[in-house]
Amino acid sequence: MYSIEAAIDDVQKKIDREKSLIQGAKAMVDSTGNSEVKQRLEHKIREASSNIDYLTNRLNSLMIEKNAPSLRGIQKAFDEKSVSSSSMSSKVVNGKSAFDILLSKAPLNEEIIMTKMKFIQMRLVVEEQCLAGVDKIVNLYSKESKNYEEAAAQREEILQKTRLLKSALKRYKELYIPSDEPNSTASETSIAKNLFKPLTGTVKLTIHAIKNVDHTDANEQSHGAHDTFLNIVVDNRVVCKSRTVQHDTWNEAFVFEMNKARECEVVVYDRKPDKSLPIALLWVPSALILDDSRRKRNLQELSEIDWKMNDSDMLPLKHSSSRTTNASVSTDVASNAGAAPGGDKTRKLLSQVWLSLEPAGQICVSLEFTKKVPNSKVISDNGLGRQGAIRQNKEEVISDFLGHSFVLRQFYQIMRCAVCADFLKDGSGLQCAECSYTCHRRCLMKTINRCIAKTHSVTAPPEGGESLKHHIPHRFEPYNSFSANWCSHCGYFISFLKKDCYKCKECGITCHIRCSRLIPDLCGMSNDMANHILNEIRSTKLLTSRVMKSAASVSKPAAPEIKSPTPFSFRKKSGGVPSISQGLLFATQQLAGSLPEAPPPPRPAIPAHSPSPSIAETLLKPEVPDVKQCSSPSSIASKKGKPRIGLDDFTFLAVLGKGNFGKVMLAEYKHNKRLYAIKVLKKDSILKNNELESLKSEKRVFMTANKEKHPFLLNLFASFQTGTRVYFVMEYIDGGDLMLHIQREQFSLKRAQFYAAEVCLGLKYFHENHIIYRDLKLDNILLCSDGHIKIADYGLCKENMTEGKFTSTFCGTPEFMAPEILLDQQYNRAVDWWAFGVLLYQMILGQSPFKGDDEEEIFEAILNDEPMFPIHMPGEAVDIMQKLLTRDIDKRLGGGPRDALDVMEHPFFRGVDWDMIFKKQIEPTYKPRTTGAYDINNFDVEFTRERPVLTPVNSILSKTEQESFRGFSSFAGSED
Numbered sequence: 001m002y003s004i005e006a007a008i009d010d011v012q013k014k015i016d017r018e019k020s021l022i023q024g025a026k027a028m029v030d031s032t033g034n035s036e037v038k039q040r041l042e043h044k045i046r047e048a049s050s051n052i053d054y055l056t057n058r059l060n061s062l063m064i065e066k067n068a069p070s071l072r073g074i075q076k077a078f079d080e081k082s083v084s085s086s087s088m089s090s091k092v093v094n095g096k097s098a099f100d101i102l103l104s105k106a107p108l109n110e111e112i113i114m115t116k117m118k119f120i121q122m123r124l125v126v127e128e129q130c131l132a133g134v135d136k137i138v139n140l141y142s143k144e145s146k147n148y149e150e151a152a153a154q155r156e157e158i159l160q161k162t163r164l165l166k167s168a169l170k171r172y173k174e175l176y177i178p179s180d181e182p183n184s185t186a187s188e189t190s191i192a193k194n195l196f197k198p199l200t201g202t203v204k205l206t207i208h209a210i211k212n213v214d215h216t217d218a219n220e221q222s223h224g225a226h227d228t229f230l231n232i233v234v235d236n237r238v239v240c241k242s243r244t245v246q247h248d249t250w251n252e253a254f255v256f257e258m259n260k261a262r263e264c265e266v267v268v269y270d271r272k273p274d275k276s277l278p279i280a281l282l283w284v285p286s287a288l289i290l291d292d293s294r295r296k297r298n299l300q301e302l303s304e305i306d307w308k309m310n311d312s313d314m315l316p317l318k319h320s321s322s323r324t325t326n327a328s329v330s331t332d333v334a335s336n337a338g339a340a341p342g343g344d345k346t347r348k349l350l351s352q353v354w355l356s357l358e359p360a361g362q363i364c365v366s367l368e369f370t371k372k373v374p375n376s377k378v379i380s381d382n383g384l385g386r387q388g389a390i391r392q393n394k395e396e397v398i399s400d401f402l403g404h405s406f407v408l409r410q411f412y413q414i415m416r417c418a419v420c421a422d423f424l425k426d427g428s429g430l431q432c433a434e435c436s437y438t439c440h441r442r443c444l445m446k447t448i449n450r451c452i453a454k455t456h457s458v459t460a461p462p463e464g465g466e467s468l469k470h471h472i473p474h475r476f477e478p479y480n481s482f483s484a485n486w487c488s489h490c491g492y493f494i495s496f497l498k499k500d501c502y503k504c505k506e507c508g509i510t511c512h513i514r515c516s517r518l519i520p521d522l523c524g525m526s527n528d529m530a531n532h533i534l535n536e537i538r539s540t541k542l543l544t545s546r547v548m549k550s551a552a553s554v555s556k557p558a559a560p561e562i563k564s565p566t567p568f569s570f571r572k573k574s575g576g577v578p579s580i581s582q583g584l585l586f587a588t589q590q591l592a593g594s595l596p597e598a599p600p601p602p603r604p605a606i607p608a609h610s611p612s613p614s615i616a617e618t619l620l621k622p623e624v625p626d627v628k629q630c631s632s633p634s635s636i637a638s639k640k641g642k643p644r645i646g647l648d649d650f651t652f653l654a655v656l657g658k659g660n661f662g663k664v665m666l667a668e669y670k671h672n673k674r675l676y677a678i679k680v681l682k683k684d685s686i687l688k689n690n691e692l693e694s695l696k697s698e699k700r701v702f703m704t705a706n707k708e709k710h711p712f713l714l715n716l717f718a719s720f721q722t723g724t725r726v727y728f729v730m731e732y733i734d735g736g737d738l739m740l741h742i743q744r745e746q747f748s749l750k751r752a753q754f755y756a757a758e759v760c761l762g763l764k765y766f767h768e769n770h771i772i773y774r775d776l777k778l779d780n781i782l783l784c785s786d787g788h789i790k791i792a793d794y795g796l797c798k799e800n801m802t803e804g805k806f807t808s809t810f811c812g813t814p815e816f817m818a819p820e821i822l823l824d825q826q827y828n829r830a831v832d833w834w835a836f837g838v839l840l841y842q843m844i845l846g847q848s849p850f851k852g853d854d855e856e857e858i859f860e861a862i863l864n865d866e867p868m869f870p871i872h873m874p875g876e877a878v879d880i881m882q883k884l885l886t887r888d889i890d891k892r893l894g895g896g897p898r899d900a901l902d903v904m905e906h907p908f909f910r911g912v913d914w915d916m917i918f919k920k921q922i923e924p925t926y927k928p929r930t931t932g933a934y935d936i937n938n939f940d941v942e943f944t945r946e947r948p949v950l951t952p953v954n955s956i957l958s959k960t961e962q963e964s965f966r967g968f969s970s971f972a973g974s975e976d
């Protein structure tokens with residue numbers, strides 16, 4: 001149990017210890033004549049003094065906690081306030097580097113101690129794994145063989161490294177002081193969480209020198225000369241060796257490739273005639289390089305921006321730009337992006353910086369990194385640019401076993417199998433999508449826990465199956481420790497000192513408190529033993545049933561043998577895991593079984609409506625027409641007398657836009673010459689990407705928008721389909737989207753506020769109708785000719801999201817995705833308010849709050865960086881953005897039960913008459929210029945220069961697949 005008195009006592013003892021260390025060292029300094037020994041002792045004195053500083057700080061806060069706990073709250077509130085009110089406060093702006101954790105001069109704090117302990121623990125685990133491997137080799141060969149010798153030497157090296165690491169760990173443990181504040185020190189950085197993120201690129205590492213290391217022969221006689229060399233190790237493979245030097249100075253550069261590598265290590269050796277052993281090491285997990293590379297990029301970009309004020313307008317300008325109009329911002333940005341073909345960019349991460357070696361010493365290095373980003377992942381624009389939305393299909397369930405829905409996952413942490421307690425060596429394993437139970441693929445069949453999501457008891461038997469009747473409950477009690485522990489259920493590393501860990505007093509297993517209810521009551525029984533007993537039960541049962549059967553066969557003729565159902569099933573496809581499309585096909589076949597047979601398809605009609613009929617003819621000829629599609633203008637009226645609509649009724653005039661999912665074209669309705677925007681989606685890609693349900697949902701959301709003719713939501717005129725495509729016929733908004741307009745000119749604060757108010761009402765309506773929009777961005781806000789806006793693109797909407805309901809699909813447009821989506825957590829409508837914050841930031845400041853060269857960097861920025869605001873920006877504007885861009889959903893503006901109302905009441909919207917906004921009675925400050933209905937100047941030339949034709953689709957859909965689109969077509973409210 002934590003007691004402040006005990007903690008104070010503990011810190012005091014630690015301070016005294018450091019003081020006596022200093023005294024001892026000082027006495028030795030006076031008595032030695034060896035300059036190197038002197039230098040090392042002096043370093044030890046400095047180190048102990050810095051430890052005393054840290055410990056004294058901790059002692060002071062403990063005293064406050066003891067004597068005036070109320071002051072602590074005030075202090076905390078003050079700290080928080082000073083962070084939020086400082087508009088320039090940001091990890092990026094402060095220039096904080098991910099390498100700070102390794103800097104030799106970094107003043108100690110709890111975060112550094114915790115992270116270092118985690119680093120060392122992880123490294124120890126890796127060494128442990130290597131040792132196990134080497135041990136196998138040692139046992140395999142005879143003592144005389146060369147392989148044996150090599151393996152034995154390697155073994156000794158690993159043992160020495162382990163000794164060094166353990167001694168470092170001991171040092172940090174001695175400095176650690178427990179705190180009662182929940183999660184005070186345990187808030188892990190993203191680096192600590194994703195230690196094993198793979199990294200691909202080229203590293204240039206220059207080693208300048210080392211100092212203060214414990215050389216093996218540091219005695220009076222050596223006079224500072226040692227034969228020392230370094231190895232650079234990437235994922236346990238030596239990639240570079242340095243030359244041997246005598247005075248710890250190299251100035252040697254090493255260039256090496258990291259290919260999906262997870263760690264890089266510099267190991268310092270003292271060369272000896274018989275064997276050379278490591279004396280110090282530096283461990284750099286890939287996550288550090290990735291994180292620092294991203295921060296450096298953002299710093300560089302920020303340094304190029306000059307925040308200027310112009311009345312109420314904030315204009316971020318680029319130094320390099322001698323622009324007179326805002327339009328050149330986007331040109332600048334675009335050319336900057338173009339400078340990185342293939343996504344390769346070299347970043348100088350460290351320049352002659354001293355980092356800490358473990359267990360003692362420092363190393364001076366310079367580090368450059370050129371990240372290799374696959375072309376497909378490069379974000380083409382550093383500033384504001386179009387970005388398609390992404391939707392990740394749900395991970396494929398590859399096995400249903402004991403109620404678990406196992407998906408194959410790749411982890412970026414060291415994970416432990418819940419069955420055999422061994423590590424997931426290559427980071428891949430099975431995890432239940434429902435309860436997070438994690439195991440090796442090979443251990444699946446040895447699992448004995450049932451998924452609690454499906455039953456109330458973890459050991460309940462499967463239907464007709466066997467179960468263990470043992471109930472020996474674990475005796476769990478809260479546990480805090482420095483040692484590396486993994487959860488016996490979900491397999492994740494248990495964060496140090498997070499007060500969410502249990503350890504069984506009897507058998508010693510550890511788990512998260514939240515996972516403890518999922519662990520079966522089999523204290524003291526190994527998984528192997530449990531399986532053994534289960535097998536015994538099974539064979540006894542089988543034997544008994546055979547005996548019974550043979551007794552019965554004396555009187556009855558033998559019945560055919562019925563195979564007992566297997567308790568698990570792998571969903572198989574030829575050659576392994578089934579594909580999503582196979583799964584879908586299966587689903588649609590199932591669905592088809594419940595649908596009435598469709599009439600045989602009529603002969604395809606050749607449309608005569610396209611601006612280039614010859615192309616259209618060739619394109620459309622092979623199509624299997626829609627079962628309900630009208631084939632000629634005369635068929636506008638259906639059997640029921642309701643009008644029908646089809647491809648023949650439109651003339652395509654121009655391409656207006658393209659997204660990740662479809663293409664939007666301007667089309668003229670032949671019957672009244674009215675213009676519509678038609679979104680065209682290919683059926684085969686809908687099926688291939690498992691997006692049938694979202695297509696249907698998109699249409700239902702259109703219906704919801706149509707229902708009230710909401711002023712700020714795009715309405716649907718009709719929908720129809722051909723054999724290969726589906727079409728949404730939408731009202732045409734001729735002013736273009738806000739992405740185009742912001743690239744033309746910066747919005748004034750007033751203009752941004754006006755658009756934000758209208759968007760806010762659109763979101764409010766969606767949320768009231770239990771829809772989360774999930775794709776708010778400038779590209780999806782269209783500007784009408786009267787200057788008002790309409791929200792478009794309902795492709796990512798999630799319906800039925802009543803209050804308190806959560807969902808989990810990973811989707812959105814990278815720069816706008818809320819942290820909870822990125823963290824794979826369950827999320828709710830608050831994600832729309834996060835995106836609203838990003839949108840507001842972009843509209844007001846003309847750039848994104850979270851930037852990166854690729855998706856990965858953007859995601860890291862969203863999870864770690866604080867957005868920056870110009871110093872002169874009005875307080876309410878900063879405040880609303882900070883409140884919307886709050887990572888904690890419960891604290892996020894709009895995240896509460898009052899939803900939009902809280903946003904509408906924020907001082908940023910002070911003076912806004914929401915009723916007048918809704919009735920469009922506020923005159924917009926800006927109206928897009930158009931010369932007439934057919935003017936497409938408000939659309940990106942990137943799209944409008946394309947020919948408005950439908951490209952050929954080669955695939956032919958089966959009847960069942962066609963059937964799955966039944967019900968899509970509708971016109972003026974009528975369904976097919």
Ligand SMILES: Nc1ncnc2c1ncn2[C@@H]1O[C@H](COP(=O)(O)OP(=O)(O)OP(=O)(O)O)[C@@H](O)[C@H]1O
Nearest residue numbers: 388389657659660661662664677730733737779793
């Ligand atoms: N009704 C419309 N009137 C005018 N232009 C439109 C209309 N609907 C869409 N657009 C234009 O087409 C572009 C792409 O449309 P949309 O966002 O619906 O496609 P998408 O494939 O779903 O895109 P994303 O990948 O962003 O989800 C829009 O950014 C806009 O410029």
